[in-house]
Amino acid sequence: MSSSAGAPNALRVICVIYNPGPELVEFATSLRTATSRATELVLVNNGGPSELAERLAHEPGTRLVESGGNLGYGRAANLGARGATGEWIVVANPDLVWTPGSLDALVAAGARHERAGALGPRILNTDGTEYPSARAIPSLRLGAGHALLGSLWPENPFSRAYRSANAPGDATERVAGWLSGACLLLRRDAFEQVGGFDEGYFMFFEDLDLGDRLCQDGWENVFVPSAEVTHVQGVSWKKDPAPMIRAHHVSAHRYLSRRYGAWYQAPLRWALTVGLFVRERLEIRGARRR
Numbered sequence: 001m002s003s004s005a006g007a008p009n010a011l012r013v014i015c016v017i018y019n020p021g022p023e024l025v026e027f028a029t030s031l032r033t034a035t036s037r038a039t040e041l042v043l044v045n046n047g048g049p050s051e052l053a054e055r056l057a058h059e060p061g062t063r064l065v066e067s068g069g070n071l072g073y074g075r076a077a078n079l080g081a082r083g084a085t086g087e088w089i090v091v092a093n094p095d096l097v098w099t100p101g102s103l104d105a106l107v108a109a110g111a112r113h114e115r116a117g118a119l120g121p122r123i124l125n126t127d128g129t130e131y132p133s134a135r136a137i138p139s140l141r142l143g144a145g146h147a148l149l150g151s152l153w154p155e156n157p158f159s160r161a162y163r164s165a166n167a168p169g170d171a172t173e174r175v176a177g178w179l180s181g182a183c184l185l186l187r188r189d190a191f192e193q194v195g196g197f198d199e200g201y202f203m204f205f206e207d208l209d210l211g212d213r214l215c216q217d218g219w220e221n222v223f224v225p226s227a228e229v230t231h232v233q234g235v236s237w238k239k240d241p242a243p244m245i246r247a248h249h250v251s252a253h254r255y256l257s258r259r260y261g262a263w264y265q266a267p268l269r270w271a272l273t274v275g276l277f278v279r280e281r282l283e284i285r286g287a288r289r290r
Contacts, residue, residue, distance in 0.1 A: 010038040010040040010061070010086060011037045012040045012042060012088075013039055013041045013092060013103075014042050014077055014091045015042070015080075016073055016091075016094070017094050018045075018047040019047040020050060020094050021052075022052075023094060023095045024043075024052060026232075028041060028056055034100065034101065034103035034104070035101075035104045035107070038061070040062075042080045043065065044076045044077070045066050046070045046076050072201065073181070073197075073201075073203050074196075074198060077197055078196040078197050081188075081191065084188055087187065087188060087189075088187060089185075090103065090183075090184065091183075091186065092184070096182065096229045098229055099227070099230070102229055105224060105226050105227035106224055113220060115220045116221075117187050117214040117217075118179055118184050118190070118219070118221045118222070120176075120221070120224065121183055121224055122226075122227065122229075123183060123229055123231050124230045130168045133166065133180035133182065134174075134223035136164060136165060136176070137177035137211070138162060138208075143256075146159045170225065171225045171226060173223065174222070174223055175223075176222070176223045177215065178208045178221055179211055181210070190217070194210070196210075198210070198213075201251050201254060202247060202250070204252070205248075206251070208255060209255055241287040242284045245284050246284075249276050249277075249279065249280040256269070
């Protein structure tokens with residue numbers, strides 16, 4: 001990989017960080033073998049001062065953007081994308097490890113799919129299992145069935161249909177409803193056309209919302225299994241999961257309220273609000289018992 005932040009056609013890779021640890025170094029190191037293109041790694045710092053990020057920012061082709069506070073994921077990613085001029089931008093979590101050539105595989109797939117607004121790789125967990133990163137846009141029936149049964153009966157028909165675009169073992173490139181924001185290659189024109197990430201989401205659902213809006217504007221979300229990354233997810237939040245559970249349900253409420261926003265759907269929105277509140281309470285109670 002040739003790294004040069006000043007290269008006119010550099011592939012901008014945006015990584016939103018919050019008090020990062022050693023995983024960020026592994027991210028940056030593995031990025032060097034993920035593509036043969038010149039890259040511009042933009043670290044958007046949503047947390048406090050980070051000596052690690054400042055040290056990485058001195059590496060060729062890397063720069064640090066201080067957000068001034070915890071802006072949330074989507075807003076920080078939009079900040080990192082500001083001023084990009086290349087055809088493609090990448091948004092990726094700092095706890096990813098790139099497989100050699102994986103980013104080149106995504107870009108090559110983008111050239112094959114002219115209407116691809118977003119492309120996503122196969123995302124592996126550290127134990128080698130596959131994370132369902134390509135999913136359907138959830139209808140009310142599908143979403144409710146997955147939400148109610150997903151944790152109790154993982155292989156229920158609703159969850160299987162929701163995750164059907166993943167199809168583990170199938171190496172065929174295919175269109176999905178939306179793709180995980182943990183790692184996205186975005187066609188800059190498409191990203192800008194839909195206004196980037198909706199900054200009303202602090203965390204969670206911003207990737208579903210983006211994928212939905214891309215589809216509505218005639219773009220496609222393409223899953224590329226030949227490109228692989230490993231997601232080394234942190235576990236510190238599991239010590240106190242309540243804030244994450246609350247944030248997830250706040251975002252779910254925003255997404256559903258906007259999706260079913262017509263005046264005549266007011267009773268549905270009320271029912272969804274009550275259902276989400278009850279589900280949030282039950283999840284927090286269950287998490288605290290573990």
